[in-house]
Amino acid sequence: MSSSSEIAKGQKPPFANLYEVKHVAENACKACILCFKPTNTVLITGDKKDWFYVCDVHLKDKNFAKLVYCNGLGKDTEAEWRKLCGTVESLQRELRKLEKKERDKLAKEKSWLTVIPSWGAKKDESLKDEGKVKDKENGEENGSTPESEKASRSKEVVASELHDGEQKLAAFERENIKYHLEQVFYRGRLLQDFKRKKQAEIEQKLAAGTLFPTLDGLSSLKN
């Protein structure tokens, strides 16, 4: 009977096919299980029952492992991740728009002031008046805040929200990015675990002097 068929008989695997990425110190690098180059990246199961060294580059190879989003309980969290990404992207767009608006406004003012200074100042005042009229027209929507102040305040708020959003996303990814090994590699890990346990069992029995009497088919010779 081969070892792999003995594993298949087991009802539940000793560890799930779900690995997290951890990094050890640079001076603690060990050989990658695939290409044997030194690496400080470790894939480890949530219960820490299995772990091995592997290069970061193999984590992008779909023939080796697939990136999945799930929490510590194994619940799929990809929808939550997409939502967070969507929030960050929309804040980035909003901030770019505000920055462009600010740049355009500054460039416009600068060109007026440098070409015809007096005319530029006059135009500016008339713009301010226009703004007041618009604010009055819009009532509650704009309040009494001048357009320029409203834009700069919004930019700060958006930038701060974006910073928070990016931090939240990074923390979420640290907690939720996992790897699901391709079946052939997962089976290899299970086989290795089985061999390790068998070896430990044999060593324990050798140390206790009880190895031979407990071998299959020899139990009748015990006494």
Ligand SMILES: [Zn+2]
């Ligand atoms: Zn490698």
